[in-house]
Amino acid sequence: MIAVMLDEEYDVVVVGAGFGGPVAAKKCADAGLSTLLLEKSGVPGEKVVSGLVIPMYGFLFGPEFIRKGNPPIERPICSVVNRLVKDGEVYDTDRSLTMPKPIALGYATYCKPFCTWLAEEAVEAGAELRTSTLAADVILENGRVKGVVTGEGKMIGAKIVIDAGGTQNTLSIKAGLREKFVAEAIELYMLWDMEMAKEDVDSVFGNSMEFFHAYPEERIGAPLGYGSTFYIFTYRDSIHPGLGQFLISEGKTPNLAKLLPEYFEHFTSTVTRWTRDIAPRIKRRRALMWDVCPIYAGLLPRTRQMPYYGDGMLIIGDAAGFEAAAFGDGVPNAWFSADIAADVAVASVSAGDYSAYFLSRYEELVRANPFIIHTISDTRRWNMRNLLKSRDMAELKRRVRDHWGIGAFRWGNMGGPVYRASMAMIKEKPSVLFEWLEMFQRYFRNWQTK
Amino acid sequence: MAKTFEKFPGVEWVEGAGEFIKIDTEKCTGCADCVRVCLAECYEIADKKARIVSLENCMECAACWYVCPEDAIDFNWPPGGTGFRSDWG
Numbered sequence: 331m332i333a334v335m336l337d338e339e340y341d342v343v344v345v346g347a348g349f350g351g352p353v354a355a356k357k358c359a360d361a362g363l364s365t366l367l368l369e370k371s372g373v374p375g376e377k378v379v380s381g382l383v384i385p386m387y388g389f390l391f392g393p394e395f396i397r398k399g400n401p402p403i404e405r406p407i408c409s410v411v412n413r414l415v416k417d418g419e420v421y422d423t424d425r426s427l428t429m430p431k432p433i434a435l436g437y438a439t440y441c442k443p444f445c446t447w448l449a450e451e452a453v454e455a456g457a458e459l460r461t462s463t464l465a466a467d468v469i470l471e472n473g474r475v476k477g478v479v480t481g482e483g484k485m486i487g488a489k490i491v492i493d494a495g496g497t498q499n500t501l502s503i504k505a506g507l508r509e510k511f512v513a514e515a516i517e518l519y520m521l522w523d524m525e526m527a528k529e530d531v532d533s534v535f536g537n538s539m540e541f542f543h544a545y546p547e548e549r550i551g552a553p554l555g556y557g558s559t560f561y562i563f564t565y566r567d568s569i570h571p572g573l574g575q576f577l578i579s580e581g582k583t584p585n586l587a588k589l590l591p592e593y594f595e596h597f598t599s600t601v602t603r604w605t606r607d608i609a610p611r612i613k614r615r616r617a618l619m620w621d622v623c624p625i626y627a628g629l630l631p632r633t634r635q636m637p638y639y640g641d642g643m644l645i646i647g648d649a650a651g652f653e654a655a656a657f658g659d660g661v662p663n664a665w666f667s668a669d670i671a672a673d674v675a676v677a678s679v680s681a682g683d684y685s686a687y688f689l690s691r692y693e694e695l696v697r698a699n700p701f702i703i704h705t706i707s708d709t710r711r712w713n714m715r716n717l718l719k720s721r722d723m724a725e726l727k728r729r730v731r732d733h734w735g736i737g738a739f740r741w742g743n744m745g746g747p748v749y750r751a752s753m754a755m756i757k758e759k760p761s762v763l764f765e766w767l768e769m770f771q772r773y774f775r776n777w778q779t780k
Numbered sequence: 781m782a783k784t785f786e787k788f789p790g791v792e793w794v795e796g797a798g799e800f801i802k803i804d805t806e807k808c809t810g811c812a813d814c815v816r817v818c819l820a821e822c823y824e825i826a827d828k829k830a831r832i833v834s835l836e837n838c839m840e841c842a843a844c845w846y847v848c849p850e851d852a853i854d855f856n857w858p859p860g861g862t863g864f865r866s867d868w869g
Contacts, residue, residue, distance in 0.1 A: 370857055370860045370861075371860075371861070371865060372794065372861045372865065373865075375869070376865040376866060376867065376869070377840065377863075377864060377865060377866075377869075378869050379839070379841075379866065379869035380869060440867070440868065440869065441869045442866075442867055442869065461860075461861070462860040462861025463860045463861075464857050464858075464859060464860040466856075466857075480860070481859045481860050482860075497842075498840070498841070498842040498845070498855065498857075500855070500856065500857070510845065510846060511846065512846075513846045513847045516843070516846050518817060518819075518841065518843045520819060523790055523868035568868075577817055577843055577846055577847045578847065583813040583816050583817060583847055584816065585816045586816060586817050586819070586843075587815070587816055587817065587818055587819050587821065588816075590819065591819075615789060616789060616790045616868060617788075617789055617790020617791055617866055617867075617868035617869075618787075618788050618789060618790065618791065619788075619790070619791060619839060619866055619868065619869055620819050620839055620841055621839065621841045621869075622841045622842060622843050622846065
C-alpha cells in the first residue's frame with residue numbers, strides 16, 4: 331500500500347469536457363456528489379474538430395436536459411442527400427432519407443459552443459469546472475484508480491474517475507485498463523470551414539447535408555476509395571466540406587499528407603456540383619483542421635475486447651470505443667454512456683464500493699442500451715468499402731440507398747433499435763411523444779430566430 | 781500568447797506546448813509512416829530515423845502515435861491551456 335498525499339478530494343472526477351464528460355458530471359452533481367470536471371483546453375470544445383451533425387436519436391433518447399434545453403444549433407438537418415459521381419458529374423442523387431420539417435435527422439453544430447453549453451449545465455447543477463487543466467496521470471494504489479494527477483502535479487483524489495478523454499485517450503492506458511486503438515480502426519479526416527451567406531446555404535442546400543460517393547479513380551473520396559466519402563456538412567452561415575481515410579488500409583499506410591489535400595483540390599476543381607453551385611458563393615476559407623476518430627473500433631476484436639471499467643474508473647464515449655461505425659458520429663453514444671456511467675457512479679458512492687466488481691454493472695447497462703453495441707457493431711460501412719472494389723454500379727446505388735439513405739431506418743439497421751427504444755420510453759412515460767414533437771419545433775424555431 | 785499560420789487559417793496555437801511528442805530513436809526503424817500521416821509536416825527522416833522538425837503546426841491528432849508500427853512515438857497532451865485551439869471545429 332502506497333500512501334498518497336492528496337491535495338484535494340472529490341466523490342467523482344470527470345476527465346474531459348467534450349460531449350460526454352459534462353453529461354456525466356451534471357448527473358453526478360444533480361445526485362449531490364462532489365464533482366470535478368477537468369478540461370485541458372482553455373474553453374470546452376475548442377480542441378475538438380468535427381464536421382458535426384449529431385444524429386437525432388441522441389436527442390430523443392439521451393439526457394432530458396438536452397431535449398428540454400436550448401443548445402446552440404447551427405442548422406437542423408432534415409435531409410441526407412447522396413450523390414453518385416462519375417467523370418466529375420453527378421449521375422444519380424438519392425434523397426430518400428428526408429424528414430418533413432421541423433423533424434430533423436440531426437443537428438449541425440460547432441463543437442466549442444455546444445461543449446461549452448453542456449459544461450455550463452454541469453456547473454449549474456453544482457459541478458466544478460476547471461479548464462486549462464490536464465489530467466496527466468492517474469493515482470494508482472495496488473492497481474486501483476484513486477484519482478488523477480494534473481499537469482502541474484496536483485494530486486486530486488476521487489472515489490470514481492470517469493474518463494471522458496476522447497479518441498486520443500491516454501489516461502485509461504496509464505491506468506492499465508486499455509491500449510491505444512489499432513491504426514486500422516482510426517480515420518484521419520481533414521475539413522474546411524467556409525463562410526457562406528445564410529441565404530446562400532439556404533438556397534443551395536436548404537436543411538440538408540450532402541455525401542458524394544464514387545469509385546477510386548474519380549479521386550474525390552478517400553485516397554484508397556474504400557468506403558469513405560466526400561461530405562459537406564451545412565451550418566448556419568458556413569459549410570464544412572471534408573474527407574477522411576483510415577491510417578492503415580489493406581496493410582499499408584497511404585501517404586495521407588499528400589493525398590488528402592490532393593483529393594480535396596481535385597473534388598473542388600472537377601465536380602460541377604461544387605464548381606458551379608457552391609464555389610461562387612463561398613466568401614472565404616475560414617479554417618482548415620484535421621483530427622482522427624475511431625470508426626471500426628467495435629468491429630475489430632482487439633479493440634472491442636478492451637475493458638471500459640476497472641477499479642475506481644469508468645470509461646465513456648470515444649475513449650471507450652463507443653463511436654458509431656455506421657455514422658462516424660459518436661456523440662449519442664457519448665451521451666448514453668455518460669448517463670449510464672453517472673448512474674453507476676452514484677450507486678457506487680452510495681454503497682461505498684468502488685471495486686471493478688461493483689462497477690461491472692456499467693458494462694451490463696451498456697450492453698442493455700439499445701444503441702451502443704448495435705451502432706459500434708454495424709458492418710454496413712465496412713461492406714461499402716469492399717463493394718467499391720466490385721465495380722457493380724447498380725449494387726453501389728442500392729447500397730448507398732440502403733446505408734446512407736432511407737435504408738438506414740430498416741429494422742435491422744436503426745429501425746429496430748429506434749422502435750424498441752421509443753416503445754420503452756413511451757411505456758414508461760407516454761407524454762414523451764409530445765416532448766419529442768415540442769423539441770423538434772423548439773429547436774427549429776430557435777434556429778430560425780437566432 | 782497565441783499564434784496563427786497563413787497555411788492553416790482559423791486555427792491558433794497557444795504558446796507553451798513544449799515537446800509533447802517524443803521519438804524513441806532506439807525503436808524507430810525509419811519506416812516513415814509518421815511522415816505519411818502528418819498533415820502538419822512535423823516529421824522528417826534523417827539518417828534512417830524519424831526526427832521532429834517542429835511541432836508548431838501540430839493539431840494534436842496523434843495519427844503518428846497510432847500508426848507507428850514500432851511504438852516508438854510517445855504522445856502526450858501539451859500542458860493545460862496550451863497548444864492547438866479553434867473556434868470552428
